Each structure stands twice: as structure tokens, then as C-alpha cells.
Amino acid sequence: MLSGRRLDLLDPSPLDVEIEDIAHGLARVARWNGQTTGPHIFSVAQHSVLVEDIAVRIEPGLEPRWRLAVLLHDAPEYVVGDMISPFKAVIGGDYKAVEARLMAAIHIRFGLPPEPPAGIAALTKRADKVAAFLEATQLAGFSVDEATAIFGAPAGIFGGAKGVPPRLSPLDAEAAKAAFLERISALGG
DSSP: OOOOOOSSSSSGGGGGOHHHHHHHHTTBBBBGGGGSSSSOOOOOHHHHHHHHHHHHHHHHOOOOOHHHHHHHTTTTTTHOOOOOHHHHHHHHHHHOOOOOHHHHHHHHTTOOOOSHHHHHHHHHHHHHHHHHHHHHTTTSSOOOHHHHHHHHHOOOTTSGGGGGOOOOOOOOHHHHHHHHHHHHHTTTT
């Protein structure tokens, strides 16, 4: 890692996890394999901030520690990159095992349980699907009908006190890294 840490992928230590490495890596990993509009990629760092924002819209009283868990939901990708779900399914168990070990080390590093409680995992999955819907329709060329068929409609999440869906605009890598680090800092990470 740029911090000088050496991370063992087969047995990652929480002591070797540095937030600067995570933010730096995630800001340079492209969602949608880079197949999005705009002059910059839509990074996993920017996606992570979006997912955390959506989770709070769904559950406004969410504790900061669980907001942090949501924000870190894709953190292992700073090491392994972002693979599309169908490809992860083809690779199967070995990939998932490496990703789970990395996630456990990251969670422990930030004072979280190795695995989030079922309710937080479900909230994260729901917010992640809403983010994917927004990204698909605003950045990746999907029609609303196509995105709804794949990700489901984000019904009830936007509107009223929860506001309108954010307009997505990909940030350059340094701005995405800064946004991620700012959110981590605000959540006590």
C-alpha cells in the first residue's frame, strides 16, 4: 500500500489497514467498469458516500457506528477492485472468502464487529440497490424501466422530508478521496 503497509490477503491484519490507503484506492476504482458518462469515473469512494447518504434517508436515526459500517461496505475493493456481481458469482467462494477476511479486518480496525448485524447488512443492501438504480439511470445509460427490473424502484426513499434523489456527477479522484475521508472523519472513523 502507499502507506508502506503490507497487507496479507490470506490473513489480513487490522493493524495493516490504513484509512488513507482505503480512500486512495476506492477513489481510483471505477464503478460500472468505467462505462459511465462524464469526464471522470464514478468511483467506489463516491458510491460509498452515496450509499451511506441513502441509508440515512431510509433510517434517519441510524447510529454513527452503523453509518460507518455502511460507508465501508465496499472497502475491500481498495485491494481487490470492483468486480461486477455476475463475475463475482462465476468466481464463487474463493473470492467471497478473501473479501470477507478483508472486510472483517477493516471492521475490526474501525471498532466494528467483524460482520455487521443482520439489520445493518439488510439496510446496506437496500441502500446499495437504490444507489445502483440512480447510477444506472443517471450515469450508465439505463432506462428507468430497465433499472427498475434489475434493481427495483427506489419507492418511498425520496420525497417529502427525505428530499429529492441526488443528481450524480462523477468527481475527480482527489475530490472523491476527500469526500470519503471527510465522511469517515465525521463518523469518527
